[in-house]
Amino acid sequence: MSRSGRRAPRQAEAERNDRALLQAAREVLAADGAHASVGAIAARAGVGIGTLYRRYRTKEELFQRLAELALDSWNEAAERGLAAEDPWQGLTDFITACVEFGQGSLAPIAGTIEITEEMRVKNERSDELLAALVDRAHRAGVLRPEVTPVDISLLIEQLGRSPLLDQLRGQGRDDLIEAARAARRRVVAIALDGLRPCHARPLPGDPPDSRLFTERWERPADR
Incomplete structure (x- = not known):
């Protein structure tokens, strides 16, 4: 498999995770307000905190x-x-x-x-x-x-x-x-x-x- 072929599934997964994180952040914000934690957001999105911090350096x-x-x-x-x-x-x-x-x-x-x-x-x-x-x-x-x-x-x-x-x-x-x-x-x-x-x-x-x-x-x- 080419290098680009290996990268495509990873990129698709990263995009799915990003969409899930953004949707989860909106939902957790609505429930918890500005005190919403990154842990709660990651859990709602179904990903690890490391995944969140790889995409966003800070809350x-x-x-x-x-x-x-x-x-x-x-x-x-x-x-x-x-x-x-x-x-x-x-x-x-x-x-x-x-x-x-x-x-x-x-x-x-x-x-x-x-x-x-x-x-x-x-x-x-x-x-x-x-x-x-x-x-x-x-x-x-x-x-x-x-x-x-x-x-x-x-x-x-x-x-x-x-x-x-x-x-x-x-x-x-x-x-x-x-x-x-x-x-x-x-x-x-x-x-x-x-x-x-x-x-x-x-x-x-x-x-x-x-x-x-x-x-x-x-x-x-x-x-």
Whole structure:
């Protein structure tokens, strides 16, 4: 067998392990927060800690990679939403995709990791895309006029975290997982209906400030 032939199976295994580690890290983060241990992540992924450290030198590096992938997923979903012919469908498809990806599961690491330049650039792009989605929906008259991009971001974060799913996974209740996912889809649909402009009662309070996101991701030493 050629050297490249020997390398291909190893590379495929490394990629499978990486996918398993990233998925496990998201799930453990959702359950344990920023205190999630590398041991728990490796165990959830079904690999040894050595495998984790061969791919990621530190826990912070693993979490940075998670953040980059979350931003990639967000931006891809936003671009698909902007490409949709119907502004309402484009916006709601974007929100649904972000919720299903589990964007809210990364909230616990805010302020605990260094923001890389790649994360910063991707985040700026995500802000631009979301603003465009919201502006297009407003101009089409399909979104409540008082709803802001920050409102949408907060909604995604809240809906993207599912205590029910996390608990059932922790209990090993695979028989109830699909029912829990179906229940969450109903809750998301109910929440999305609240974004429509037909509601007579205005939203309470002033629109949330973007600092709720930007300053939360600053580490204490950087303030």
